[in-house]
Amino acid sequence: MTAPLMLEHMGQEQQSTGNPRQDLMDKAKPNESCLKSTSPLLRCSFFDHARDNKPRSKAGTWEQLKPILARVYKPGTPGDKRSMPAISPAFYPPGVTRGRDNASGVGLLLLDFDNSREEVIPGELYQDARTGEPTARPKTRKVRTEEPVTMAEVMAALDCAGVASVAWTTWSASPDWEKFRVLIPLAAPVPVDTWERASELALTRLGLDPFRRGLDAPVLHNPAALAFLPGSPDPCTIRRAETSGVIFTLRWDALPAALPADLAPWQAEVMAERQAERTRGDQWWSAYRVNGRPVDFQSLDLASILEARGIKVGPPRPFKSGTKRRACCPWAGEHTGGVDDDAAVLIHTPNTWPSFRCMHSGHAHMGLRDLIEWAWGRP
Ligand SMILES: [Zn+2]
Numbered sequence: 001m002t003a004p005l006m007l008e009h010m011g012q013e014q015q016s017t018g019n020p021r022q023d024l025m026d027k028a029k030p031n032e033s034c035l036k037s038t039s040p041l042l043r044c045s046f047f048d049h050a051r052d053n054k055p056r057s058k059a060g061t062w063e064q065l066k067p068i069l070a071r072v073y074k075p076g077t078p079g080d081k082r083s084m085p086a087i088s089p090a091f092y093p094p095g096v097t098r099g100r101d102n103a104s105g106v107g108l109l110l111l112d113f114d115n116s117r118e119e120v121i122p123g124e125l126y127q128d129a130r131t132g133e134p135t136a137r138p139k140t141r142k143v144r145t146e147e148p149v150t151m152a153e154v155m156a157a158l159d160c161a162g163v164a165s166v167a168w169t170t171w172s173a174s175p176d177w178e179k180f181r182v183l184i185p186l187a188a189p190v191p192v193d194t195w196e197r198a199s200e201l202a203l204t205r206l207g208l209d210p211f212r213r214g215l216d217a218p219v220l221h222n223p224a225a226l227a228f229l230p231g232s233p234d235p236c237t238i239r240r241a242e243t244s245g246v247i248f249t250l251r252w253d254a255l256p257a258a259l260p261a262d263l264a265p266w267q268a269e270v271m272a273e274r275q276a277e278r279t280r281g282d283q284w285w286s287a288y289r290v291n292g293r294p295v296d297f298q299s300l301d302l303a304s305i306l307e308a309r310g311i312k313v314g315p316p317r318p319f320k321s322g323t324k325r326r327a328c329c330p331w332a333g334e335h336t337g338g339v340d341d342d343a344a345v346l347i348h349t350p351n352t353w354p355s356f357r358c359m360h361s362g363h364a365h366m367g368l369r370d371l372i373e374w375a376w377g378r379p
Pocket residue numbers: 329330331332335343358359360363
């Protein structure tokens with residue numbers, strides 16, 4: 001970063017309240033009645049730190065949001081990145097906590113180019129918490145992608161697309177491992193239910209398909225994801241860029257089909273093995289019995305099974321002809337950074353077996369069978 005730019009940022013910081021949420025709200029007020037069509041009202045939310053789950057949803061124009069993104073922020077606890085203030089692309093009604101199901105809509109497209117991929121650590125498997133036996137799940141580590149994406153090439157593509165955006169390098173970026181975030185405001189909010197597919201469509205429309213290799217896809221697909229505001233152990237190393245086009249209008253009337261889960265090779269292997277078992281006629285469920293009789297899986301209450309083992313489960317919400325609940329994942333300790341969020345989903349639909357899945361990539365292959373084996377063991 002050049003020295004004049006740094007001074008400019010410091011100047012803006014002095015004028016502010018020091019609270020990004022307060023600033024966006026205060027500055028939005030006088031202008032709300034005289035918005036031009038070129039300055040749609042953007043909505044997003046702010047958080048004090050990574051564990052803060054009470055969103056402060058704010059509305060304002062891109063011109064009001066940009067100065068907030070131009071400042072330098074410090075962690076609440078020195079040196080601890082997770083105590084940095086953060087922005088999230090979704091906005092919420094008052095009084096709810098952060099989570100996919102509670103969000104009202106998504107107002108920003110957040111791209112996290114961490115230029116990393118998960119690599120299996122040879123010979124290291126997670127252990128079953130109950131039995132201490134090794135599971136089929138290998139421990140992984142994040143390594144740099146072979147061909148990292150640069151901020152310059154992404155911003156050149158966005159410039160070419162003619163849209164407004166802001167980019168900054170992240171806390172853990174280094175000269176030999178470029179990591180950066182790009183924020184692209186959306187002219188109209190996207191409903192949360194369609195976000196996963198809408199965000200994929202947005203990448204294609206913006207000409208960003210060639211840069212998928214550097215992108216953290218789970219962050220892209222998660223409307224409740226957090227992005228720490230610009231900060232660094234050495235603030236002088238923060239690099240920034242922006243494009244000054246129009247506010248991006250995503251026409252999402254023709255969404256692509258639902259995405260297949262993005263499985264790592266070891267996960268695809270587990271799936272193939274299970275498919276082979278089914279083909280042979282092996283039925284994993286038939287080994288479970290209650291009083292000598294087969295378990296009635298259709299009337300199985302997954303929420304009680306989890307709650308009885310101390311796992312937090314959210315309230316049921318109507319979903320198709322049944323219900324859906326968010327829950328914590330029983331294997332949250334295996335998530336990247338050990339994140340214990342409401343990443344698991346329990347779905348109960350009349351006349352079918354209930355389903356379980358976890359949104360974290362390392363658990364994308366897991367389902368009802370894994371949950372039952374965790375709760376009841378393998379017979
Ligand atoms: Zn999980």
